[in-house]
Amino acid sequence: MQRLTIDLLPAEFKQAQIKSSKFYKIQSIGIAIIGIIAFLASLIIALRILQSQKVLQLQSRAQEAEQKVSSFKTSQGYLLLLKNRLSTINQYLGTSSKLAQVYNLIEKLLPPAVSISTISVSQSGAVSILATSSDGNSLDLFLTNLLSKDTNEDKVKEISMENLSRGKDGIYRLTVNIKPK
């Protein structure tokens, strides 16, 4: 059975109803947005207050630690001075200079029959030797030792022989310059 519906409401009233229901929807959405934004604002402000308190706490902790460190200033000074000295000492203590190494090498390679008249070693390790010997083979051995990588410990870069002479007395005189590596 079909139902009969008769709309007796005036058209103006219906329009006003539709308009006001639309407004209530807009109103509730607007209030919700404002509410959410106000909640966010208060949340952020609360977080800021908590953060400020935390920062203050940390600052006082840092200040306390600062005072503690200040009271050990002498120890810090000693430690820095010690470290400063030790870094240089570490560089030089127990190490031989190039000069000493070359000088040691020459003394080691010198055959017993060869005697040194003069020897001078510069800071860079450059050596100038005037050696004498009655035995030519010993001088030869000395030069061979200086030239051979097996015996010169790879410390010799260049050897230049300035003079080699043999006197009436049968003694060889050798002047040699050595450049270290």
Place this chain on the structure above:
Amino acid sequence: MKKEEILKFYLNYRVFIFPVVTAISSIILIFLVIYPQALKLLSNQKAQAEISKRSNFLEAKAQALQNYDREDLNNKVNLSLTSYPADKDFANVIGLLQNLTAQLGFKIISLSIGGGSAKIVNAKSYGVKLDLVGPLKSSPLLINNIEQSPRLIKASGIETSAGGDPNLANITINLEVLYSPPINSYGSIDSPLPELSNKDQEILATLQSSISPVSQTQQATQGASIRGKANPFQ
């Protein structure tokens, strides 16, 4: 009359007026409260992390400094200054050279002190020229002993010439004796604390073992003190 007109206007256009007012107040809240506060929150977060880091660092530094014995540190500093002093220590070096040369049978003919030329950052040096007479065979050992001594000395030149006696030679040794003026800055509160490494401890142990016997023997032998003999050329 005016009030009624406004009310009427609002009732007619409230569908538009309300969202506009809501939007404007939201924007005002966002730009005047939320945005600046959020920015501050973020920047303070960084500041907080930095303060926290600094605080932790200072606490650790204070703890580390507390663990150091001041007396022990002072002794170690004195030990390092014996090896590498803050100023020219002529007397100590002359005494040391006298000992080292005498031990190997060398005789000091002359000893002169001059300017240095060490090319080391933050370090200075003065030169010592030693004229000696002694066994040629022992000269490498002498140079070695000088360079390996606890006092930082480096040879910068050697000249040897044979003397009348085949076993003796005239030796001239130029030495660079290192020293360094004390550092001006002893570090700020925030500067990191240097740590003594194992290598540093080894060096200190070496210095301790090599300096103590020397100074003891110096005092014991021939009444010579660390300042050397009354006549250093005898």
